[in-house]
Amino acid sequence: MRSYFRYLLLYCAFALIFAAPASRAEDAFIKIGVLSHRGDQFTLNAWNPTAAYLTNQLPDYDFEIVPLDFDEVNPAVRDNQVDFILVNPGIYVNLEYRYRVSRLATMYNLRGKNAYKMFGGVIFTRNDRRDIQRLEDLRGKSFMAVDATSLGGFQMAWRELNDKGINPYDDFSRLEFGGIHDHVVNSVVHGDVDAGTVRTDILERMAASGDLNPDDIRVINPQKVAAFPFRLSTRLYPEWPFSKVQQTSDELAKKVALALFAMPKDHPAAQAGKYAGWDLPLDYQQVHELFQELKLPPYDEIARFTLEDAIKKYWYWSLLALLTLLLMGVVISAVIRRNRGLKRVQRRMERYYERILDSVSDGIFGVDLEGKCTFANQAMSALTGWRVDELIGKNSHRMLHHSHADGSPHPIDECPVYTTTMEAAPRYINDDVFWKKDGSSISVEYSSTPIKGVDEKIIGSVVVFRDTTARKLVEDKNREHQLQLAHVARLSMLGEMASGIAHELNQPLTVINNYSRACIRMLESNQPMQEHCSDVMEKISTQAQRAANVIKQIRHFVHKDLPEKKPVKIANMLDTVIELTRMEIARKKVDFSLDLDDSVKLALAQDTQIEQVILNLLRNAIEAMEDTPVKQRRLVLQSRRTSDDKVMIKVIDSGSGMPQNVLDQVFDPFVTTKEEGMGLGLSISQGIIEAHEDQIRIEKNAEGGLSFSFKLDIVDFPVISSTETATKTSATEEASGRKQA
Numbered sequence: 001m002r003s004y005f006r007y008l009l010l011y012c013a014f015a016l017i018f019a020a021p022a023s024r025a026e027d028a029f030i031k032i033g034v035l036s037h038r039g040d041q042f043t044l045n046a047w048n049p050t051a052a053y054l055t056n057q058l059p060d061y062d063f064e065i066v067p068l069d070f071d072e073v074n075p076a077v078r079d080n081q082v083d084f085i086l087v088n089p090g091i092y093v094n095l096e097y098r099y100r101v102s103r104l105a106t107m108y109n110l111r112g113k114n115a116y117k118m119f120g121g122v123i124f125t126r127n128d129r130r131d132i133q134r135l136e137d138l139r140g141k142s143f144m145a146v147d148a149t150s151l152g153g154f155q156m157a158w159r160e161l162n163d164k165g166i167n168p169y170d171d172f173s174r175l176e177f178g179g180i181h182d183h184v185v186n187s188v189v190h191g192d193v194d195a196g197t198v199r200t201d202i203l204e205r206m207a208a209s210g211d212l213n214p215d216d217i218r219v220i221n222p223q224k225v226a227a228f229p230f231r232l233s234t235r236l237y238p239e240w241p242f243s244k245v246q247q248t249s250d251e252l253a254k255k256v257a258l259a260l261f262a263m264p265k266d267h268p269a270a271q272a273g274k275y276a277g278w279d280l281p282l283d284y285q286q287v288h289e290l291f292q293e294l295k296l297p298p299y300d301e302i303a304r305f306t307l308e309d310a311i312k313k314y315w316y317w318s319l320l321a322l323l324t325l326l327l328m329g330v331v332i333s334a335v336i337r338r339n340r341g342l343k344r345v346q347r348r349m350e351r352y353y354e355r356i357l358d359s360v361s362d363g364i365f366g367v368d369l370e371g372k373c374t375f376a377n378q379a380m381s382a383l384t385g386w387r388v389d390e391l392i393g394k395n396s397h398r399m400l401h402h403s404h405a406d407g408s409p410h411p412i413d414e415c416p417v418y419t420t421t422m423e424a425a426p427r428y429i430n431d432d433v434f435w436k437k438d439g440s441s442i443s444v445e446y447s448s449t450p451i452k453g454v455d456e457k458i459i460g461s462v463v464v465f466r467d468t469t470a471r472k473l474v475e476d477k478n479r480e481h482q483l484q485l486a487h488v489a490r491l492s493m494l495g496e497m498a499s500g501i502a503h504e505l506n507q508p509l510t511v512i513n514n515y516s517r518a519c520i521r522m523l524e525s526n527q528p529m530q531e532h533c534s535d536v537m538e539k540i541s542t543q544a545q546r547a548a549n550v551i552k553q554i555r556h557f558v559h560k561d562l563p564e565k566k567p568v569k570i571a572n573m574l575d576t577v578i579e580l581t582r583m584e585i586a587r588k589k590v591d592f593s594l595d596l597d598d599s600v601k602l603a604l605a606q607d608t609q610i611e612q613v614i615l616n617l618l619r620n621a622i623e624a625m626e627d628t629p630v631k632q633r634r635l636v637l638q639s640r641r642t643s644d645d646k647v648m649i650k651v652i653d654s655g656s657g658m659p660q661n662v663l664d665q666v667f668d669p670f671v672t673t674k675e676e677g678m679g680l681g682l683s684i685s686q687g688i689i690e691a692h693e694d695q696i697r698i699e700k701n702a703e704g705g706l707s708f709s710f711k712l713d714i715v716d717f718p719v720i721s722s723t724e725t726a727t728k729t730s731a732t733e734e735a736s737g738r739k740q741a
Contacts, residue, residue, distance in 0.1 A: 174193070
């Protein structure tokens with residue numbers, strides 16, 4: 001009679017729990033209860049980084065880890081002492097049933113370099129116990145487990161023993177519970193008990209830390225499961241779930257779940273907790289089946305109290321039994337409604353994840369090992385014109401990536417998305433094209449990252465891309481503007497040098513005029529002076545060639561920039577600059593020297609731009625030495641091979657230098673020490689050198705003055721530049737013309 005009413009009260013309590021959930025105000029201090037199966041300090045060390053990670057991700061909340069012994073878990077959840085709970089699946093199932101705890105995520109357990117969402121139990125004895133070989137040999141022996149409520153540390157092993165007809169509570173000479181896994185292992189190794197059980201990977205952990213010699217123990221009822229490397233005696237069950245208690249708001253639960261899903265598997269918090277991130281919650285039906293088979297809570301009362309038992313033992317209370325069954329129906333109905341609610345929450349969360357995916361402005365799509373599209377977001381559809389349903393199940397390469405920008409075919413085995421899945425290595429491409437549904441293309445930058453399944457095998461890749469068409473147009477315009485600005489700067493520089501250039505041209509033209517008149521007078525004198533006329537004509541030719549060289553260098557210097565870099569002779573570039581500054585060097589009485597490294601012939605550069613930089617640096621150096629005594633005016637133009645296998649061009653002067661405040665901002669636009677200067681020369685020059693992947697460096701010389709230098713990439717193979725080709729062609733034509741004349 002009392003037993004019957006006890007059942008009745010129990011079901012009434014269940015009905016009240018489901019029907020009238022308590023409320024608890026949510027504040028900024030969030031407590032996460034964690035099962036302390038290896039001691040409180042171990043638990044804090046392992047999980048405090050996870051709490052810190054959540055606090056960092058959700059700065060409006062302060063997360064705290066609360067270690068809980070096995071017998072402290074139920075009171076903590078029942079009395080609303082925690083907001084979230086992380087326990088083994090066995091305890092979770094009871095909490096789900098009793099207190100409506102809801103799982104949010106399942107932990108990836110990190111062991112070595114691999115992650116696992118499943119675990120089991122291992123039954124073991126000392127290696128020297130030859131009398132214990134099978135599970136049946138444990139009958140009548142002493143046995144130690146972790147705790148009566150420990151899934152991996154007792155209940156999994158109990159199920160296997162039960163299959164052999166062994167009841168741990170009746171058939172062992174002594175059954176003890178050690179509280180933590182390490183104590184169970186040590187008790188077996190020291191011979192305090194005949195055998196014991198702990199969850200999988202505990203033995204491997206203790207062996208790795210030096211706390212256990214693996215040869216001291218032997219596994220009983222060993223099992224082999226593909227892709228599961230740990231010693232195992234039982235079936236496998238899903239790993240620990242991270243759950244929210246009933247009073248915790250769904251909004252906070254969603255934020256926490258998203259933060260956990262976003263945690264990288266190699267995050268320091270994951271490393272401290274020995275796990276590799278989180279996944280959507282698994283199905284824990286296997287755990288329910290274990291409890292049903294062993295008649296453990298919450299299935300102990302339901303299993304014992306059936307309609308058949310009521311009729312046999314309490315037939316005279318049949319009416320009351322019927323009422324009880326009705327009450328049970330109410331409870332079951334509440335459980336079903338709760339499960340439906342959980343499924344609805346799960347569906348809402350799935351739709352929520354889809355909305356998050358669709359809210360991202362970047363295009364995202366997945367590809368399987370066969371190259372077929374597995375999912376895509378709305379941004380992907382908007383950017384390419386393909387509807388999502390048109391993409392799913394189709395080969396993404398043939399639809400989006402079949403050709404290069406120039407229209408040439410793009411083989412699939414050269415596709416970065418394909419190589420990502422084949423080589424299991426992420427790729428980032430900063431300049432490529434995707435083809436739209438209408439046949440046009442868009443410039444994109446994208447990353448392709450491999451996706452791993454539960455067994456850590458690659459099952460495909462996910463591609464995140466961004467349309468860079470507009471950005472590339474802006475970059476092209478900026479690049480064209482930079483070229484125009486540099487060209488204008490060269491013209492301006494030639495304008496400043498116009499007087500010297502005019503003098504440079506006037507000299508040979510004057511000589512040509514004088515020699516020509518002298519030759520005419522000799523011819524009019526009717527005297528035989530053929531030899532003298534020949535000498536005069538030779539000098540006229542020399543001066544004409546000199547003038548032609550000056551004009552050629554000027555024409556070369558002022559022509560529009562070509563965008564591409566090419567191998568150019570360093571000596572030719574320096575000769576061009578020297579030709580343009582020769583008069584200014586002579587007029588300012590500067591002691592100039594050219595110091596070339598003969599081991600370096602060619603550099604990869606845009607020759608006109610580099611000539612502009614060198615010319616600007618030479619002219620600045622010459623002007624910096626105007627206040628220096630004539631005997632001390634020394635200017636060196638130097639090239640040297642550097643230790644990093646580049647060529648350094650350096651301009652060294654003996655001028656008065658610059659104040660430190662000017663040096664700090666000398667490359668800024670409109671900063672100049674000249675009274676009539678624009679302050680753009682060095683700024684443009686720095687931009688040119690940055691386009692050549694270096695920077696102009698300034699050094700103060702020990703003997704006074706400054707050194708300006710920059711580096712270019714060396715080309716170590718012989719190349720005939722376009723200038724040389726043009727020169728050779730001109731020489732050939734000139735020779736041909738002389739021959740015809």
